Amino acid sequence: MSAYSTLEKKFRRMNALTEASGVLGWDMSTVMPSGGAEARMEQLAVLSGVCHEILTGPDVGDLFDEALEAKGELNGWQLANLREMQRIWRHATALEGDFVEAKIKACKRCEMVWRSARPEGNFAAVLPTLKEVLNLTQQEARIKSEIFDCNIYDALLDHYEPGGKSARIDAIFDDFSSFFPDFLQEVLEKQRSRPTPVMPDGPFPVAVQEKLGREMVQAVGFDFNHGRLDVSLHPFCGGVPDDVRITTRYDETDFMISLMGVLHETGHAMYERNLPPDWRLQPVGAARGMTMHESQSLIIEMQASRSPEFISYMASKAQAAFGSDGAAWSVENMRGIYNQVQPDFIRVDADEVTYPAHVILRYRLEKELISGNMQVEDLPQAWGDGLESLLGIRPPNDRLGCLQDIHWYDGAWGYFPTYTLGAMAAAQLFEAAKKASPEIPEALTRGDFSPLMAWLNVNVHNWGSFLSTDELLTRVTGHPLDPQIFKKHLKARYLDS
């Protein structure tokens, strides 16, 4: 067997175990009784240890050398697969086993403290263990930055957005922040000139919401022979490509939260489901980083499902489902609700316009923290200052401020920017999709996502990790990530219509 084939076999094995962990993770968040947690943590820890052993076995380095020497025998997909394998391997071998274990433990400890500190807004309680997490994160960043020959932030970012560069993100986010304050004022002013949207009268029974959600995700193309929709505290998309599982939570006073949440997760799910089937369990068959992943959830949720075309369809379906009537169900009013802009403290509740401000704030703060330019003690003050300068509001406490997101506390440093990069990629892809398939908006008035999904399958999903994010965008839209298109989209939706 060639060195390359041996590597394929190893990665297939490792990824089957990673898939097993994915299903166990879904189980833990949806159906596992609380008393099963300790045993589950051990199962997951052993699985992750076995994967690490497969990946860092003493023969793997030589296999890469041999495979690279014989790379003339490989086709394009195999070469791309080899490149992705190496990337994963470099991340895995960069750190000593003891260091990785210490970091996992510190993150778990910190996350646990955070879980009780957050509701109390008690940042002081989590400070010592957050410092420990940051310290280990900085060490990881320094080690990887030397090996990858990049700056320390990019060494962390690479884990979520392969090849991502903070210099580029700085430019994109600086551009957006200089555009944003005036734009927000214009949007709010325009909004004030319109009638205040009225919520339709509830309650909206969970069973009806679930039925409506199932209809909508099937309209997007979600196949219940290859997936599930369940309930969890924090909605997510999990499982594996051939059995992709999305979750939501229901609020009987407001059906839109769940509906839009389900459509968002369906975007993630369709990406996983439609990854190139011939490359299952191989690195090149995996999704292309978090920017592209977020672009797929946001193209379904923000670009398609909040478009005037789809809202008109959805409003009539929802009204019929809940057997309700009244002026609140008019398309104009529903658009007002779905596209309402309101600066708020909480990122996950933010609208499309103010969301990037939350992300930019976190990105700037985490860069300062990782570089050591800012101390963790100064975070609450810096958070308040930052939010005030971006959104004009200041959180009254840390629960609504720097304690709101789990990311830093469980070690996900370098993740935040992908949310907004994904929103920008979604706008760019949607524009290109409509150009290639002009019937997309009209189809959405009938709840028909198929022209959009067909285009996404061919142009995004089926590529897996064959191309880098920018190569993929360039191939499909003619140019790398272009934040101007997102701005154009925001202006069109919030000022011009």
Next chain:
Amino acid sequence: MSAYSTLEKKFRRMNALTEASGVLGWDMSTVMPSGGAEARMEQLAVLSGVCHEILTGPDVGDLFDEALEAKGELNGWQLANLREMQRIWRHATALEGDFVEAKIKACKRCEMVWRSARPEGNFAAVLPTLKEVLNLTQQEARIKSEIFDCNIYDALLDHYEPGGKSARIDAIFDDFSSFFPDFLQEVLEKQRSRPTPVMPDGPFPVAVQEKLGREMVQAVGFDFNHGRLDVSLHPFCGGVPDDVRITTRYDETDFMISLMGVLHETGHAMYERNLPPDWRLQPVGAARGMTMHESQSLIIEMQASRSPEFISYMASKAQAAFGSDGAAWSVENMRGIYNQVQPDFIRVDADEVTYPAHVILRYRLEKELISGNMQVEDLPQAWGDGLESLLGIRPPNDRLGCLQDIHWYDGAWGYFPTYTLGAMAAAQLFEAAKKASPEIPEALTRGDFSPLMAWLNVNVHNWGSFLSTDELLTRVTGHPLDPQIFKKHLKARYLDS
């Protein structure tokens, strides 16, 4: 680290992966969409491969040698653990990897053919692949019988009932078969002399059945913080000791099938749940073979739940739950229904009296097949003859005959006798429990299982695999498995009351 400690570490790791497989297996049978099957099979195959590698690593033999040399340093539990580790290791290393893989594939193929052959009663369709499975099973039995120095049937039996001997089973089953025909006639005659039991009027809504089932299993001691109750096509007890998951299926025309099924699985579940907590993930901490496991389901279902004391409690709870009334709910009538005896073709539908006949038939046939004294072609004829001589009925087709059970088709040869050995052990344990805690029957009239469960916890569950089945029975009841007690129980329940 001592050799023994290294072995403990290896088994802990391996058993955590086995637990992961257990959860994935539960998922597959309860919630997995059909399209996830292929990916799941690969996940499970890789997990099983990794476990096999851990167990058969080149250093393991030496570790056993070293640990045995230093066994003076080990306490009783550690010595028992070492013995169990060796037993598992001997099974795992007896066969070459290629042979194991070939057998797994043949069994999977045969099971798939069986799934479509069974509804059609088409034994000819499954014959070629069943021959292949039997052939590989015979090879396995021969290889293991040499290594274990036992006869070939016992080499297979050992996998399900460690240390079990067919010579002993022959004697027990021969004794029962000479007792059985006259006894059955007496029971049927006595039954005819009584009013025919009348089923209470349904329908019995699934939601009410589920609520009632949950109340009943909680009465047994099942803790929903450490377990679940779900629906599956074939009821089972799965999951892991700290998150033990039982399943049932509901029939709206007959609530008793599900209720008794749930109580049966709860018996299995309580055994798993109460295994010695200090020995989690170690072989000595596991359940002591299928005879003891079945004894725990049957002591709850057959001994306790079908006792007149519990039936009187259950009848009033069920009547109240379904809001129904009428003479059918009288305790006399409910006892008549719960203890009705009726020779039938299907093992899983059989009553307590005729069930052993089904098991004895299968045991005798599989012994003949494994030894080569009988050819697979002759199975339908031999099955009909055997059932006729034991129960006086002959199946009209193979669907109701030799195609009904999955066991032989998926490779579980040597399993069947444990069902009836378990029923006998249950009778023996229940007698001892009542002697030690005379309040047990009276408590059951109040739906209170706690005196019985307290006794079982201390005397059975907490022992894990520390003792052999007969050692455990001797310790707790004064003598090894004694089939006379089961006969006494049957006479008391079906003739004397």
